[in-house]
Amino acid sequence: MSRMARFFRSPEAIAGALILAALALMALIAPLLFPGDPLAIAGPPLTPPFQDWALPLGTDRLGRDVLAELFHGARTSLVVGLAAAAASLAIGAVVGTLAGFAGGLTDEVLMRVTDAFQTVPGFLLALAFVSVVGPSLGVVVAAIALSAWTGPARVARAEVLSIRERDYVAGARVIGMHPLEIAFREVLPNALPPVLALSSVIVAAAILTEAALSFLGLGDPNRVTWGGMIAEGRAVLRSQPFLSIVPGIALVLTVLGIYLAGEGAVEGTAVRRGLS
Amino acid sequence: MNGPLLSVEGLTKRFSRNGETVTAVDDVSFRIQPGETLALAGPSGSGKSTVARLVLRLIEPDAGTIAFEGNDWLALRGAALRAARARLQMVFQDPLAAFNPRATVARVLDDPLRIHAVAPRSKRPRRIAELLERVGLEPSLARRAIHEISGGQRQRVAIARAIATKPSLIVLDEAVSALDVSVRAQIVELLLDLQRKEKIAYLFIAHDLGLVRAVAHRVVLLDRGRIAEQGDARKIIDAPQSAIGKALVAAAPKLHRTGQGAP
């Protein structure tokens, strides 16, 4: 059975995929559905939802269209999540492969560096980095990747240590392949699957970290983010809770969707061999 | 070139396992002449695989010398060693594990051609087709993935890769043991044909004494890392003098067939 078919066998995978598809759709059509700046004033402030059909989810304290902000916020979250995951997977995979393949002093040094980054709580590291360098989307992505790369690095290294002993690596040495070529052409691609399994966790964590940074006012001020929306809604939480709840629900659904889809992908690639 | 192709003297390798030191290879010496098949036989744990890995420089010995094509083989390092490897190749026991799971036949054969600049890029597909034909495979197999072809075909591809750089010595590590009996005969035939035409020497690791006797010129019998006997393959196997030789011959499965069989 093809991998796609196996993926869609589990209801969790289907639910996750649907949620992610909805998210992607939101992100893609945001500029079409809501052209113009979502941070522009659209109507009277604090309009409740479901009253005015031009403003289906109402407006926030400054009169900005909540639905427009929600859709545009999806883009930011997706971009941050995917970019941070890609960056941390790439850095982690390279570091882990070098450490596992080279062994000896290289391995020791790289692993101690990994330890150092891993012991600092990820959010605090991101916080410190953004505070120092300044808030912008790129910096936020870098800040998240700065701590998230350690997980993929360890997983990659563990895989590489096992692959290193396989016959085909010995075969590559015997035909005279350069060690760097062996590491990155023969070993790394085969070490990737478990590393990629981490990707869903990293994407989810990245989106949450970005939301938290925005909540604290350290996100990119020129972009709409769900975290920023939650922060904005904090001031009127008692009277207009929907301002924080709506983006909050969006966050929960997104992370849930990523998690479910990730689980589905892992289940789909696992070989099913039951005994009677 | 005069003198032996490969000359191994006093090869020794120790491993430490759980705090104990195990001498896997103990003062092993032998020679291989050009175009000759020398078999390394012995029970598991006798050190024959370790000797093969030492000769291939996959691991380094604790003592001893290896001379290959008249040069100090152990002195080579880095780029010089990688270049010299063109002359000393290997075929593994398990044809599936011997290749990158993601590889295609074309890539597997392209690698040695590229690394040793045997042919410029434009000429390589031709070369690959020639290699496949040489080992009895259709050139169209080049496009297939390694896991898609049969075990026998895979082993032929492994042999094609081994001869791509025109080596003078190939280490065959139980290269036919994992194959079906009917396929085994064909692969043996191919190997012998290559030996006759290209004058390739083989270091033939095996535990099947019947195969060793039929295919090897000389044999080295190993017992727990030491040489128990060595010499002419038929002479030793027909009349072993060492304890391990006698045990191996006694343990070999025998088929008693008297006639041709009923029609």
Place this chain on the structure above:
Amino acid sequence: MPLVSIRGLTVTYEGGEAAHKGRPLPALTETDLDIAAGERLAVIGESGSGKSTLALAIAGLLPASATIEGKIEWPGLRRGPAHGRDIGFVFQDPAASLDPVLTIGEQVAEVARTHLGLGWKEAYARAADLLGRVRLPDPRRALAAYPHQLSGGQKQRVCIAAAIAAGPKLLIADEATSALDTIVQAEIVTLLRRLTEEDGMTLLFISHDIALAAGLADRIAVFRHGRAVEIGPAAQVIEAPRHAYTRALLDAHIGLDAAPLVARTAGTAR
């Protein structure tokens, strides 16, 4: 009355190879076979012959997704065979068959406890007994040893001990010697012969090596592409094979008396 009677057995794996008209090719097709009580039957075949599928089918170890048609009957037993109790199974890779974190004693005793209802103390005593029967050196000490401390041949002896711990009527050895070197292989074959004689057990010996089977089996069944091509007494199959494929298998065996394929000195043509 045979111990096992197989009629029309056809096994198809889900998602199997070489789909024919959209349906996968069966691994085993329309197989009829009787296994007499107390006999040693060797099933010989190359890869794809269906020999392992046959063994797994008899032992009830096929994956849940496999389609099974035909009948496997046990005329001697009133109920169906109790898996693990009436059938012992020895696999090809002894290292993979043993749990690396449990001691040898635990693994062998567990079989006795589960299928014979023995308490731990009696089960351990029986395990020590069995390890002695399979000629493991120092059985008492072996009880506390872990699999990684044993050699391949010793591990396989342990697996055999575990397989016979409940006193099964049928012992199936599926390529049980293929991962072992020649000397150990011969020892295991001798062990299997002795154990089956002593206990009156029936032995189903699966192998690709017809010469190896010839020294052990009473009857030989040759399989090819999922079908039995020849079944008969061992001596007859070896000396006077009726099927061309059997003859080809026998001819392909390179024994110690085979004609050499190389000249005495290197460099001369054959």
